[in-house]
Structures are given as structure tokens and as C-alpha cells.
Amino acid sequence: MLGRVNHIAIAVPDLGIATTMYRDTLGARVSQAQALPEHGVTVVFVELPNTKVELLEPLGPESPIAAFLEKNPSGGMHHICYEVDDIVAARDTLKAAGARVLGDGNPKTGAHGKPVLFLHPKDFNGTLIELEQV
Helix, strand or coil: CCCCEEEEEEECCCHHHHHHHHHHHCCCEECCCEEECCCCEEEEEEECCCCEEEEEEECCCCCHHHHHHHHCCCCEEEEEEEEECCHHHHHHHHHHCCCCECCCCCCEECCCCCEEEEECHHHCCCCEEEEEEC
């Protein structure tokens, strides 16, 4: 079911500072910032040869990332995203196996313009899992 790692997401308290660190200090190619109001975040992607790192900043105080940063003020790993060929089939298989899909269970459009779902971290060793259809 799982394909390659699409990205690893890191919540950051200041997207500008984090972008500068990855671009200027680490020499990485970093995308332009993109606001995703449906997900409550602003993101940039650090482009790597084998995957991406997504830097997430809260888009307002109601963002789930704001709550994450309250517990982790310096930021930290937020989730890992795996690619799947058919997100609805993956969802149905996972739900039948007892995994919990967050939200209403229906895919939303993610930062890459593709359908995404999130799986409850308590079902996956404390790690929030995002699935993205490719």
C-alpha cells in the first residue's frame, strides 16, 4: 500500500527564520511560502534529491500547528507523509484494520494539489501519518 516517503513535516515557530536556516545555512533549495487556509498552515518545501522536508507555520491561533507549538515551543517533527496510489482504497483498508482517519474521513486537497488524509498518531506509535495520493 505505502509508496515512497513524500515528505517529513517540521512545525516551526517562525517560517522566515526556518527558511533562511535551510536555504542560507544548509544550502538547500526552498520553495516559496504557500498559505493553506483549509489546513490552517503556511508551508515551504525544502527540496532534497530523494524527498522533501515541509516546514509548517501556524496560520492563526486556531491552527493545529499553534497547539503543537504550545507544547513544543522550539518546533519539531510534526508528521511523515507517505505516497499511495489510491487514497480511498488505502483509507478503506486502514479503517477495516481499525486505524482511525482524522477529520470526516474524506480526502482534502493538500499542498501539492493532491488528495491527502491524516491517520491518528495513537494508532501508529505516536506518529501522525499523512497519506498523499500520487
